[in-house]
Amino acid sequence: MANKKEDIKFLSNPNIGQSRKKYCRFKKYGIKYIDYKDAEFLKQFVNEQGKILPRRITGNSLKYQRKVSTAVKRARHLGMLPFVADLLK
């Protein structure tokens, strides 16, 4: 019981890569509106194929993920972002 921590030995620290906590950038910085005309900004939320990135990757809260999603879809309609692409970034 006293040696619990020493029994499990790892070659590297298991907490590596966990110090960066994911947060919703809109909540943190108080951004309330996502402009659909700003294609450069929206490219952060889209992968190289032009697909919208999932919330667990971007760290967005549900409310803002939905707003981002509608903004990307509007930008796609207006020809500012592609529907399908490769090597977008």
Added chain:
Amino acid sequence: MRHYEVTFIVDPVLSGDEIKSAATTYVDHLKGEGSEIVHINELGLRELAYPINKRNSGVYYCVEFTSETGDFIPKLELAFRRDERIMRFLTVKLDKYGVKYNADKRAGLINEFKPKKKKSEEPERKERDRRDRKKEAPAKEAPAKEGASVKEGTPEVSATESGSPE
């Protein structure tokens, strides 16, 4: 008062005067319906992400306006649809945050978003590993593979690849 924003794309092959007249007809149409125009933003000629009506670029206009009711919006959209000079349009109702955002943008409070470039070190490391492994592989296949697989490689990298197997 309801705030709306309509963004539309005008055909770029028209002459400059025709493009401007196309935009002003709709602005006048809005004024005629009794709405107040807050701002007309000419985003200008832009490359499209995909071809629309077989054109690769378009002249973007964004008009922000207010009105008491939204009764004339369907009429406006019908006019857009009928006009052959307009390739695409999008009418959006702005909530209070959208109105504030646009006002701040006009006042210059919102900085243009610039993506940070983090891709300085990692691709070089990967390219080096690939080069070392492929030198062991048969020399005939190496140039063809390198040419196809290198995506973000700088011109220097691809030049050395073609030079070394020879």
